[in-house]
Amino acid sequence: MPTQTKSKPILEVEELSISFAQYTSGLRQSSLKVIADLSVSVCPGEIVAVVGSSGSGKSLLAHAILGILPGNAAISGSIRFAGQKLTAEYQEAIRGREIALIPQSVNYLDPLMQVGKQVRNAAKIARGSSPDRAAARKIQREAFARYNLAPEVERLLPFQLSGGMARRVLVATALVSSARLVIADEPTPGLDDAAVRETLGCFRELADQGRGVLLITHDIETALEIADRIAVFYAGTTVEVAPVQDFSGGGEALRHPYTKALWRSLPKNDFAPIPGFQPHPNALPEGCLFQPRCPMATPECTAGRPEMRAVREGMVRCIHAS
Amino acid sequence: MLLEASEIGFRYSKNQWVLRGVSVAIRSGEVVGLIGPSGCGKTTLGRILAGYERPHEGSVALDGKALPATGYHPVQLVFQHPEKAVNPRWRMRKTLAEGGGPDEQLLAALGIQEEWLSRWPNELSGGELQRFCVARALRPQTRFLIADEMTAMLDGITQAQIWHAVLDYARKQEMGVLVVSHEKSLINRLCTRVVDLTQFC
Numbered sequence: 353m354p355t356q357t358k359s360k361p362i363l364e365v366e367e368l369s370i371s372f373a374q375y376t377s378g379l380r381q382s383s384l385k386v387i388a389d390l391s392v393s394v395c396p397g398e399i400v401a402v403v404g405s406s407g408s409g410k411s412l413l414a415h416a417i418l419g420i421l422p423g424n425a426a427i428s429g430s431i432r433f434a435g436q437k438l439t440a441e442y443q444e445a446i447r448g449r450e451i452a453l454i455p456q457s458v459n460y461l462d463p464l465m466q467v468g469k470q471v472r473n474a475a476k477i478a479r480g481s482s483p484d485r486a487a488a489r490k491i492q493r494e495a496f497a498r499y500n501l502a503p504e505v506e507r508l509l510p511f512q513l514s515g516g517m518a519r520r521v522l523v524a525t526a527l528v529s530s531a532r533l534v535i536a537d538e539p540t541p542g543l544d545d546a547a548v549r550e551t552l553g554c555f556r557e558l559a560d561q562g563r564g565v566l567l568i569t570h571d572i573e574t575a576l577e578i579a580d581r582i583a584v585f586y587a588g589t590t591v592e593v594a595p596v597q598d599f600s601g602g603g604e605a606l607r608h609p610y611t612k613a614l615w616r617s618l619p620k621n622d623f624a625p626i627p628g629f630q631p632h633p634n635a636l637p638e639g640c641l642f643q644p645r646c647p648m649a650t651p652e653c654t655a656g657r658p659e660m661r662a663v664r665e666g667m668v669r670c671i672h673a674s
Numbered sequence: 675m676l677l678e679a680s681e682i683g684f685r686y687s688k689n690q691w692v693l694r695g696v697s698v699a700i701r702s703g704e705v706v707g708l709i710g711p712s713g714c715g716k717t718t719l720g721r722i723l724a725g726y727e728r729p730h731e732g733s734v735a736l737d738g739k740a741l742p743a744t745g746y747h748p749v750q751l752v753f754q755h756p757e758k759a760v761n762p763r764w765r766m767r768k769t770l771a772e773g774g775g776p777d778e779q780l781l782a783a784l785g786i787q788e789e790w791l792s793r794w795p796n797e798l799s800g801g802e803l804q805r806f807c808v809a810r811a812l813r814p815q816t817r818f819l820i821a822d823e824m825t826a827m828l829d830g831i832t833q834a835q836i837w838h839a840v841l842d843y844a845r846k847q848e849m850g851v852l853v854v855s856h857e858k859s860l861i862n863r864l865c866t867r868v869v870d871l872t873q874f875c
């Protein structure tokens with residue numbers, strides 16, 4: 353198991369916050385912070401999974417990195433790619449070239465364009481605009497062969513593909529790009545076991561080529577099978593980043609009480625839930641976000657939001673973690 | 675009670691059978707898993723059992739009698755996407771009242787907060803909405819529950835909360851449950867018996 357990679361991160365997200373302007377009764381404008389102080393990094397060759405419940409806003413992380421947040425979003429904190437701060441111009445310049453997205457929905461594919469052509473276009477964009485059609489075709493065919501897509505598939509339209517095939521086309525698109533960072537947003541829902549396994553294998557392959565892979569998912573069991581590190585997302589922020597090996601036994605090696613509770617709630621473990629629910633962004637508790645549900649909470653836990661700090665080989669946002 | 679689907683055949687177009695010759699039986703109080711690769715008709719079978727679709731071949735019977743075509747259906751279905759299962763223009767209180775008054779004990783077991791009742795669906799998270807969909811399906815007249823990937827999109831803690839409440843309720847009411855899921859560990863945890871549709875694919 354490769355522990356913390358020594359190479360420099362390809363992606364560093366620090367204290368990222370994302371708020372949305374909202375109009376409440378009358379003309380009063382308020383802002384709703386959906387992501388608060390989120391920090392995560394990805395090194396080349398590494399798969400980092402951001403795990404959180406669906407609908408909790410974690411996809412916004414992908415959108416922020418790609419610079420495709422809606423206009424009413426305000427963002428603070430910093431995102432660095434290959435050591436350089438990601439500005440709007442820089443994002444524009446590298447999108448699709450240095451950073452590839454494997455989106456949640458296969459609706460992302462152009463419904464009216466043959467899928468082979470879509471992959472060839474990605475290959476062309478990656479290599480500047482040199483219009484070498486034969487070269488692009490060769491790259492596309494190799495990528496198809498790699499992911500068990502029959503040659504005749506290249507002439508199909510997206511709606512003619514099965515879910516698993518469409519997923520493989522999306523992965524092939526990332527493969528032919530020169531992306532050093534691949535972001536996969538909720539890539540496996542609705543796929544059966546075999547298709548999930550296949551998709552995961554593709555991600556490993558992308559990482560083994562030296563790319564960084566950021567996997568955003570609600571499915572912790574899948575994440576545990578494939579990722580090197582897990583970032584646990586709770587109530588709009590990362591409460592822990594842990595090496596995957598720490599998810600074992602009774603969760604003793606885990607740092608945050610929420611992560612431990614999540615681990616123990618899995619069907620393959622105790623299947624034992626803790627009570628309560630995640631707080632809404634407009635009704636966050638005082639102090640630690642997990643404090644109303646935390647079995648370890650003390651009066652100090654309401655004093656302020658715990659900072660993210662390094663504990664053993666990971667990071668945690670809990671004042672009592674050791 | 676016995677819920678029995680016999681020799682079910684179903685097709686969306688002329689020669690494309692989604693299901694053919696499939697038989698399943700569930701007794702009251704039993705928790706049965708339904709597994710199989712995607713596209714093999716698990717969801718369709720669940721919809722047929724719950725009366726959302728009519729089979730082209732075969733029949734569904736409850737204690738040997740055909741299921742009622744009108745009125746409350748004793749086989750209730752809860753599926754993966756709660757946001758598609760509730761009326762967006764109704765406050766949660768109204769959604770819950772569909773089909774009878776809410777059972778306070780059940781609401782508490784499902785962790786439904788009093789203040790959520792006055793919210794609109796888009797003001798709740800997926801996990802919160804799904805608790806309502808489960809509460810709505812668990813009426814005294816419900817004899818069987820079809821849970822089609824019911825907790826697939828939820829986090830582990832919410833999943834465990836909902837299932838503990840459902841299993842508890844099923845035990846008390848002697849309700850039968852069919853668990854459609856692609857998650858092996860969940861099936862192993864919940865079910866006493868598993869039906870695999872792979873053979874019919």
Ligand code: SF4
Pocket residue numbers: 608609610640641642643644646647648649650653658669670671672673
């Ligand atoms: S800071 Fe306190 S309340 Fe928060 S997770 Fe740690 S022990 Fe629990």
